[in-house]
Amino acid sequence: MKPVVKNRIHFAVLATDVACFRIIDNQLCVLIGRAPSSSPFAGEWALIGGMVRPEETAEDSVSRLLSDKAGIKNIYTEQLHTFSGINRDPRGRVVSVAYLALTHIDPQDISKARLETKWYPMNSLPKLAYDHDEIMEHAIKHLRFKIHNTNVARYLLPHEFTLTELQNVYEIVIGKGMDKRNFRKKILVSGMLKSMKRTRKKGVMRPAALYVFK
Amino acid sequence: MKPVVKNRIHFAVLATDVACFRIIDNQLCVLIGRAPSSSPFAGEWALIGGMVRPEETAEDSVSRLLSDKAGIKNIYTEQLHTFSGINRDPRGRVVSVAYLALTHIDPQDISKARLETKWYPMNSLPKLAYDHDEIMEHAIKHLRFKIHNTNVARYLLPHEFTLTELQNVYEIVIGKGMDKRNFRKKILVSGMLKSMKRTRKKGVMRPAALYVFK
DNA sequence: TCAAAAGTGTTTTAAATACACCCATGA
DNA sequence: TCATGGGTGTATTTAAAACACTTTTGA
Numbered sequence: 001m002k003p004v005v006k007n008r009i010h011f012a013v014l015a016t017d018v019a020c021f022r023i024i025d026n027q028l029c030v031l032i033g034r035a036p037s038s039s040p041f042a043g044e045w046a047l048i049g050g051m052v053r054p055e056e057t058a059e060d061s062v063s064r065l066l067s068d069k070a071g072i073k074n075i076y077t078e079q080l081h082t083f084s085g086i087n088r089d090p091r092g093r094v095v096s097v098a099y100l101a102l103t104h105i106d107p108q109d110i111s112k113a114r115l116e117t118k119w120y121p122m123n124s125l126p127k128l129a130y131d132h133d134e135i136m137e138h139a140i141k142h143l144r145f146k147i148h149n150t151n152v153a154r155y156l157l158p159h160e161f162t163l164t165e166l167q168n169v170y171e172i173v174i175g176k177g178m179d180k181r182n183f184r185k186k187i188l189v190s191g192m193l194k195s196m197k198r199t200r201k202k203g204v205m206r207p208a209a210l211y212v213f214k
Numbered sequence: 215m216k217p218v219v220k221n222r223i224h225f226a227v228l229a230t231d232v233a234c235f236r237i238i239d240n241q242l243c244v245l246i247g248r249a250p251s252s253s254p255f256a257g258e259w260a261l262i263g264g265m266v267r268p269e270e271t272a273e274d275s276v277s278r279l280l281s282d283k284a285g286i287k288n289i290y291t292e293q294l295h296t297f298s299g300i301n302r303d304p305r306g307r308v309v310s311v312a313y314l315a316l317t318h319i320d321p322q323d324i325s326k327a328r329l330e331t332k333w334y335p336m337n338s339l340p341k342l343a344y345d346h347d348e349i350m351e352h353a354i355k356h357l358r359f360k361i362h363n364t365n366v367a368r369y370l371l372p373h374e375f376t377l378t379e380l381q382n383v384y385e386i387v388i389g390k391g392m393d394k395r396n397f398r399k400k401i402l403v404s405g406m407l408k409s410m411k412r413t414r415k416k417g418v419m420r421p422a423a424l425y426v427f428k
Numbered sequence: 429t430c431a432a433a434a435g436t437g438t439t440t441t442a443a444a445t446a447c448a449c450c451c452a453t454g455a
Numbered sequence: 456t457c458a459t460g461g462g463t464g465t466a467t468t469t470a471a472a473a474c475a476c477t478t479t480t481g482a
Contacts, residue, residue: 003268004220004225005268006218009227009265010225010227010228010265010267011226012219012225012226012227012228012264012266013223013224013226013300014224014226014228014298014329029481041295050228051223051224052224052298054224054225054300054307055300056300057298057299057300057442058298058309059298060273061375063442063461064217079295079296079346081293082272082275082293082296082311084228084266084271084272084311085266085271086269086270086271090437093268095272097296097298098315105481107353124380162434163434163435164433178471179472179474180434180435180436181435181436181437181473181474181475182434182471182472184435185436186470199434199479201481202433203432203433203478203480203481204431204432204433204476204480204481204482205431205432205433205434205480205481206432206433206434206435206480207434207479207480208433208434208435209435375459376459376461377462377463378460378461393445393446394449394461394462394463395446395447395449395463395464396444396445396446396463398462398463399444400443400444408479411459415453415454417453417454417459417460418453418454418455418458418459418460419452419453419454419458419459419460419461420451420452420453420459420460420462421452421453421461422460422461423461423462424460
């Protein structure tokens with residue numbers, strides 16, 4: 001990965017790093033893996049990432065890396081920011097396009113993982129390798145911003161869900177409670193949900209109405 | 215710029231392209247230049263852009279390109295999006311980090327340009343080379359979004375300005391008129407301005423109060 | 429009848445919008 | 456005194472926030 005200059009043109013390695021979020025046990029968790037032994041941060045925790053291949057766009061590469069390294073397929077991704085600091089990677093010029101990814105617990109999307117990976121709760125995240133702490137900063141800020149103005153919460157939920165489950169997602173992401181009545185009013189008035197006209201029972205409680213995103 | 219693969223590692227050329235805006239004669243204009251004769255779109259209009267050098271970050275490269283090619287220094291820039299399409303550039307793998315830049319008419323920031331450049335009004339922009347039309351889409355959308363929620367308008371104005379001049383900037387960027395009383399109320403209540411407690415006369419009209427951004 | 433979560437309305441406050449006239453200046 | 460842009464206030468509408476009790480279910 002030594003610097004490459006041909007005909008006075010400078011070539012860089014293009015990489016992607018992805019902050020992949022998922023809610024587990026009412027906690028916002030991030031997927032991290034051990035940096036491979038060949039890398040300068042061998043064995044340390046880092047975001048899932050890797051080099052972009054000749055036949056891939058950055059977006060493609062994120063999908064492949066999540067699938068290969070963590071067994072996650074069919075995931076929502078969004079580009080965040082590109083980090084082009086000269087000495088980000090001690091091995092040479094590596095420019096990384098950072099992505100946000102969101103998923104939910106759904107067995108069909110998780111197959112075998114090829115890397116030691118772990119879902120770490122945001123609030124007990126260890127120090128990460130490279131400049132990945134900075135990428136995480138961007139990612140969480142971006143996610144918190146977008147959940148207010150868009151329907152990205154859908155990617156953190158299964159297809160069908162109750163309003164309470166939806167509210168939980170919002171609360172977990174922004175990190176504080178919301179008023180139930182105001183929340184339901186705003187969501188329903190916004191028109192982004194469709195009622196399934198069915199309910200779901202859970203234990204001994206009153207059944208809850210099911211919704212899907214339009 | 216042919217594809218480079220060394221030790222099974224794929225190297226790409228990193229480039230930047232910048233959508234640089236400026237208001238001239240009450241029109242939002244974009245800086246474009248002729249693509250150099252060595253390029254696949256020789257002679258066509260394109261955004262200002264070029265390769266990132268080994269000792270530069272993407273941000274650095276944008277500043278250098280604007281300075282060298284168009285003589286613009288000390289400019290506000292902001293990263294927009296990275297375009298990594300495989301065949302963006304017929305010569306090989308060129309990944310471009312797109313930037314937004316904003317400036318205003320201020321002689322000290324404009325020196326000699328090295329390239330045939332032109333400020334084109336947004337609404338009569340010619341077809342651009344590469345995927346630069348797409349970059350422009352991103353840029354104008356982003357600018358319109360940000361002017362509502364931030365004080366980026368400051369970069370399109372000189373240090374001191376009147377409220378009417380500020381309102382003109384908003385109107386020109388978003389493309390429609392605003393109510394004068396409501397505009398002034400919102401801006402003054404937001405607290406982003408400081409009154410200079412001076413006025414400026416222009417022609418035969420009542421003098422206008424001068425403000426600066428805090 | 430109890431526990432546990434589901435569900436439901438009104439009042440208050442703040443922000444955005446709509447709207448029209450007088451003021452200061454130099455010619 | 457006129458033309459030109461500078462400057463100002465109130466009423467209405469809309470959106471956000473605060474706030475507490477009743478309903479449904481299975482054990």
